[in-house]
Amino acid sequence: MRRPFTLLIAGVLLLPLAVTTGSAASGPAPGPITVDSVVPAPAEVVPSRAAPFRITATTVITATGAAVPVAEQLAAALRPATGHPLPVRAAGGPAIELRLNAAADPWLGDEGYRLEIGAGGVALRANRPAGLFAGTQTVRQLLPPQIEATSVRRADWTVPAGVIRDRPRFPYRGAMLDLARHFHPPADVKRYIDEISRFKINYLHLHLTDDQGWRIEIDGWPRLTTVGGGPGTGVRGLGGGHLTQDDYRDLVRYAAERYVTIVPEVDMPGHVNAAQVAYPELTCDGVAPRPRTDIRVGYSSLCTGKEVTYRFAEDVIRQLAALTPGPYLHLGGDEAHSTGHADYLAFEQRVLPLVARYGKIAYGWQEIAEAPAATGAVIQYWAATRDSPPVAAAAAAGAKVVLSPADRTYLDMQYDLLTPGGLHWAGTIEVDAAYGWDPATWARGVPAEAVLGVEAPLWSETLRDYGRIEFQAFPRLPAIAELGWSPRAAHDWTSFRERLGAYGRRWTRRGVHFYRSPRIRWS
Amino acid sequence: MRRPFTLLIAGVLLLPLAVTTGSAASGPAPGPITVDSVVPAPAEVVPSRAAPFRITATTVITATGAAVPVAEQLAAALRPATGHPLPVRAAGGPAIELRLNAAADPWLGDEGYRLEIGAGGVALRANRPAGLFAGTQTVRQLLPPQIEATSVRRADWTVPAGVIRDRPRFPYRGAMLDLARHFHPPADVKRYIDEISRFKINYLHLHLTDDQGWRIEIDGWPRLTTVGGGPGTGVRGLGGGHLTQDDYRDLVRYAAERYVTIVPEVDMPGHVNAAQVAYPELTCDGVAPRPRTDIRVGYSSLCTGKEVTYRFAEDVIRQLAALTPGPYLHLGGDEAHSTGHADYLAFEQRVLPLVARYGKIAYGWQEIAEAPAATGAVIQYWAATRDSPPVAAAAAAGAKVVLSPADRTYLDMQYDLLTPGGLHWAGTIEVDAAYGWDPATWARGVPAEAVLGVEAPLWSETLRDYGRIEFQAFPRLPAIAELGWSPRAAHDWTSFRERLGAYGRRWTRRGVHFYRSPRIRWS
Known part of the structure; x- marks a missing residue:
């Protein structure tokens, strides 16, 4: 059973982000976006009941200009466990697309990002490369924990659908x-x-x-x-x-x-x-x-x-x-x-x-x-x-x-x-x-x-x-x-x-020697 | 190889108490008295080249009056590993004899003791039962470390020959x-x-x-x-x-x-x-x-x-x-x-x-x-x-x-x-x-x-x-x-x-959880 997860959005809305209990679970298809392993918690999360994005052998990562180095780092992070080539290209699809905003979104500032995930792709937007980098860390945490493996694993490489808008509280x-x-x-x-x-x-x-x-x-x-x-x-x-x-x-x-x-x-x-x-x-x-x-x-x-x-x-x-x-x-x-x-x-x-x-x-x-x-x-x-x-x-x-x-x-x-x-x-x-x-x-x-x-x-x-x-x-x-x-x-x-508690599996998979606090139920 | 051990006697004499190096060792017979495992160090130790005392199936522990409870404790400590009956009696031999001095030896005070060990027996003397008890702790430490076992062991149950006179520095x-x-x-x-x-x-x-x-x-x-x-x-x-x-x-x-x-x-x-x-x-x-x-x-x-x-x-x-x-x-x-x-x-x-x-x-x-x-x-x-x-x-x-x-x-x-x-x-x-x-x-x-x-x-x-x-x-x-x-x-x-370092084996044998300090060469 997965426990319901709720998150305040912009301090106002309280939304259930995942209610996939035993009875509500609908087979292998994932439910709406969850941020079960996302630390720190994003500022705003809007779940969607749409189908998730799935990383496959044909997925590409698209970026141009200053976004390319961030895209290359994301590709390098995702290739070992998925075994997929994940080429970084200027265009194409289905894609995880990293793009710098042509006109800055003031809400995002220098480190914020916007992440929109649907079956057709993942669109990551930011004003600055630092924001893209922050967004890619969220993407990694939205994938199953097997993504941390250094060799090919069989897993359902999906990113659940929804929209995340995020920025830091303190600089x-x-x-x-x-x-x-x-x-x-x-x-x-x-x-x-x-x-x-x-x-x-x-x-x-x-x-x-x-x-x-x-x-x-x-x-x-x-x-x-x-x-x-x-x-x-x-x-x-x-x-x-x-x-x-x-x-x-x-x-x-x-x-x-x-x-x-x-x-x-x-x-x-x-x-x-x-x-x-x-x-x-x-x-x-x-x-x-x-x-x-x-x-x-x-x-x-x-x-x-x-x-x-x-x-x-x-x-x-x-x-x-x-x-x-x-x-x-x-x-x-x-x-x-x-x-x-x-x-x-x-x-x-x-x-x-x-x-x-x-x-x-x-x-x-x-x-x-x-x-x-x-x-x-x-x-x-x-x-x-x-x-x-x-x-x-x-x-x-x-x-x-x-x-x-x-x-x-x-x-x-x-x-x-x-x-x-x-x-x-x-x-x-x-x-x-x-x-x-x-x-x-x-x-x-x-x-x-x-x-x-x-x-x-x-x-x-x-x-x-x-x-x-x-x-x-x-x-x-x-x-x-x-x-x-x-x-x-x-x-x-x-x-x-x-x-x-959910994140702990990621540390375990990459061999990080962390303290298994008795205050946490490690999954 | 056993390392030479020296001890100051009454702060004046420096005597080699055991020089049983590889070349000097004379087969299975033990050398003169050593205090290799005796902690705290006795005040005076006079080694002897005489044969040691050996605890056997016929050994008795002799004591009368107020010495009896101390003798009983010593017997209880020595019986499990030796497997010998070690009865506590008023007289007999060969014996570990515990006796309170009829006339107090002022040097010994309330807690001091005198221990004389030869092939024929062990004579432990003190003014008070506390001194006898202290002396029995020394006797235990003079025996091989196997004496700490809680069931019968094969060992050479000898106490090396010599004289120890001992008393505390502080009350x-x-x-x-x-x-x-x-x-x-x-x-x-x-x-x-x-x-x-x-x-x-x-x-x-x-x-x-x-x-x-x-x-x-x-x-x-x-x-x-x-x-x-x-x-x-x-x-x-x-x-x-x-x-x-x-x-x-x-x-x-x-x-x-x-x-x-x-x-x-x-x-x-x-x-x-x-x-x-x-x-x-x-x-x-x-x-x-x-x-x-x-x-x-x-x-x-x-x-x-x-x-x-x-x-x-x-x-x-x-x-x-x-x-x-x-x-x-x-x-x-x-x-x-x-x-x-x-x-x-x-x-x-x-x-x-x-x-x-x-x-x-x-x-x-x-x-x-x-x-x-x-x-x-x-x-x-x-x-x-x-x-x-x-x-x-x-x-x-x-x-x-x-x-x-x-x-x-x-x-x-x-x-x-x-x-x-x-x-x-x-x-x-x-x-x-x-x-x-x-x-x-x-x-x-x-x-x-x-x-x-x-x-x-x-x-x-x-x-x-x-x-x-x-x-x-x-x-x-x-x-x-x-x-x-x-x-x-x-x-x-x-x-x-x-x-x-030598004493450590005794802790190990009786299951004491001690710190194996790297400053000590544990034997």
């Missing part, structure tokens, strides 16, 4: 990966990009530096990576490494092909022990501290009274800005417990504007909110409390806020105290807790208009290998993705739980 | 088990007593009450256990329960037979949420708080301005004192963050003396040190720092101190961040960290004379079942036991690591 839907505490090679970061982009996550924030490791090559400061690229919190040879600038450029390119924008972070003035081990002149006494592999925080600080500190910061900011096509450059700023408060504010007043000088928007953890320069920045709210008067004040003065409350979005928190790996300093976070909050109203005093979006950080103290990244991220990352993408009125735990 | 060597966060039934507590008494642990501190549960029946306050005996931090029906007064008496008796003294703890004025759920009059506003299952601390407080608080405290103290033959009654006193500081001191000044009124010695976590009444008490040092001026001042004024530094002795801390279960707020603790400190000099300003001993607390937030108790306790509990029992000069990581 920023991020994931963060900490490469400092355990370095993970570019191939693993790409696998993570593959997975998160399926859920319409559009920013990947890379935490590139911390006390235990410095992971990005900086010209003129070679020891940052040759000395500072050690094991992080890793043991027995795990955890070390760094990205060359070529590696970083390649990651940026790979992510952009999936409409994910890389946000680089270099954390300062705290969390700099690895840099100071490499360059002792960055300490006030000029003495190199010992390398650290423990998980403590708050003990290191750049020397805010030395000019070399600002030469260092500007070199790093200038090079990262040049390497990064995306709009944001994250300067950390958190937990600088060993920097005097006045020194901290003076430091931020001097370095935050450097980001703008090199053409980027400054971004930092919420502690930067007290610096006047933060009013032009993006502030990442991470406290496990709903009150931060400095953030509220900065938002009132013009700052944008990304919500990453630690007790809801930190993917490194354990699911419960017995799940292996992860920390629990902000509590444990089961998938229902990750889902059960509203980014627009969470931080008291921060109005919805100031909220740029949400982000799910994944700190890597316990992430010894890629499997542990997946285990911590899934299924909580899709919860955060839905909070960021889907309209508030579509947020519904019962619906999400059902869709996630 | 208090404790383990603590938290029954509040997860209740564990008496049968599991007894299994834990069996295991810890092998390592000459002589106190078991039971943390009977906390925010999440109240686990001891108190006459006149029935709701403490009927309402307050809930799941603790447990889920899905686990974690609930309580001890009746009869259960508690039975545990006290069972422990005493193994020379383990129960120390009951009722925690106040904080950590009392479960009591307040049951009896809202214990709050200042008279309103029942919600039951708690999370792991937070510091939010609850008895109302120090109400007389009912002191009636409650006195009822509990009077009944526990009557139920407890041991000298100590622990009143908690930790983390009372919701009690005003002056109120806290006034509360302790009033309740600590109640313990003496009912014939016991007051005992509390280190926060009590600031109350003047604590100078007559035992103070349990738990901070993960080596400085506590209030504890130093109380010790100077006469208080005794038990060392339980959280970053060394808390068995609920994870071994590393990836071991399942356990917390890590005080850091991770591998077995070498648990072993590598000295209780006599750890707390700055607390002189060695003020140190009563050591204790290894095991908080139960993650202890869903008995296997998890074992996993957290072993092999770290033996490390703490050796710090508490063996002379300072015998503390040696290399030696401990070798003996622990």
Whole structure:
């Protein structure tokens, strides 16, 4: 028996999208459109009783111009399991047609899409390639889970009939990966990009530096990576490494092909022990501290009274800005417990504007909110409390806020105290807790208009290998993705739980190591 | 190949106790006495080249008077694997002879023993039954690991020849088990007593009450256990329960037979949420708080301005004192963050003396040190720092101190961040960290004379079942036991690591779920 599925459309209409219970089921022919496995939930779904579209050996994917790369990616995703050739052509049929609107549809914006599915074809429309890409992720989720197989499967390759109109609630839907505490090679970061982009996550924030490791090559400061690229919190040879600038450029390119924008972070003035081990002149006494592999925080600080500190910061900011096509450059700023408060504010007043000088928007953890320069920045709210008067004040003065409350979005928190790996300093976070909050109203005093979006950080103290990244991220990352993408009125735990339970088969089929939460009935 | 084993005797002589390398080995006959598996290390070991004692079908265990129950326990421990009858008799031979000294040997004190082993017999002498019991634990560890089997095994049941003279460094060597966060039934507590008494642990501190549960029946306050005996931090029906007064008496008796003294703890004025759920009059506003299952601390407080608080405290103290033959009654006193500081001191000044009124010695976590009444008490040092001026001042004024530094002795801390279960707020603790400190000099300003001993607390937030108790306790509990029992000069990581590695086979044979630390070469 399939359970009835309902979805709010534009927050007004409540429609039963699938009522294919045992008695109502009509043989092998699928019913009207269902979004059983679609995560995040689309903004509007209008089911149809018409016949579905069926992918066959004669199906083509049509696209021209800027739509072609997206079409090629869709074809590559659908060919292995279907075994069909699915050529990408300018025209033809029966087709999955990807087309950019000649005149922009204002409702769709840059990332929205419209999907119309009938027996004759699938028409996907968007203003921009990012919207087409989002729409293709929905198409993949509308197909049976066997579509995830890497070799030919027998299945009914139908896409149910109906119309979906969809767009994101917030422009920023991020994931963060900490490469400092355990370095993970570019191939693993790409696998993570593959997975998160399926859920319409559009920013990947890379935490590139911390006390235990410095992971990005900086010209003129070679020891940052040759000395500072050690094991992080890793043991027995795990955890070390760094990205060359070529590696970083390649990651940026790979992510952009999936409409994910890389946000680089270099954390300062705290969390700099690895840099100071490499360059002792960055300490006030000029003495190199010992390398650290423990998980403590708050003990290191750049020397805010030395000019070399600002030469260092500007070199790093200038090079990262040049390497990064995306709009944001994250300067950390958190937990600088060993920097005097006045020194901290003076430091931020001097370095935050450097980001703008090199053409980027400054971004930092919420502690930067007290610096006047933060009013032009993006502030990442991470406290496990709903009150931060400095953030509220900065938002009132013009700052944008990304919500990453630690007790809801930190993917490194354990699911419960017995799940292996992860920390629990902000509590444990089961998938229902990750889902059960509203980014627009969470931080008291921060109005919805100031909220740029949400982000799910994944700190890597316990992430010894890629499997542990997946285990911590899934299924909580899709919860955060839905909070960021889907309209508030579509947020519904019962619906999400059902869709996630159905989605699990897709992870299983492609070998994703996810946490089988007891709160979910996995199908 | 067996590795050479050396041990300091009385801190002066360094003797090779076993040099049975490949070339020196002389066939199946064992060499001189070795203490390869003896944990904690005995104070003095004098090996002999004489023939060993062999347990055979004709061996008897001889004992009279108060030595008989200890002899019966030894016989019961040796019969299953040897298959020999090992009758306990007043006289006869060849014998393992247990005898209380007619005239006390001052060096041995109450818990020391002398063990002389030759081909003709084993002579175990002590001033008191507790010393005989300690000596029988050493005898068990001198036999081959097959002795742990529960059915007949073929092995060379020899005890190597030599003389051991042994006594504890500190009079208090404790383990603590938290029954509040997860209740564990008496049968599991007894299994834990069996295991810890092998390592000459002589106190078991039971943390009977906390925010999440109240686990001891108190006459006149029935709701403490009927309402307050809930799941603790447990889920899905686990974690609930309580001890009746009869259960508690039975545990006290069972422990005493193994020379383990129960120390009951009722925690106040904080950590009392479960009591307040049951009896809202214990709050200042008279309103029942919600039951708690999370792991937070510091939010609850008895109302120090109400007389009912002191009636409650006195009822509990009077009944526990009557139920407890041991000298100590622990009143908690930790983390009372919701009690005003002056109120806290006034509360302790009033309740600590109640313990003496009912014939016991007051005992509390280190926060009590600031109350003047604590100078007559035992103070349990738990901070993960080596400085506590209030504890130093109380010790100077006469208080005794038990060392339980959280970053060394808390068995609920994870071994590393990836071991399942356990917390890590005080850091991770591998077995070498648990072993590598000295209780006599750890707390700055607390002189060695003020140190009563050591204790290894095991908080139960993650202890869903008995296997998890074992996993957290072993092999770290033996490390703490050796710090508490063996002379300072015998503390040696290399030696401990070798003996622990050999001991592991005994845990394996009796099915103890221990952590196979990568720092140990398990044989």
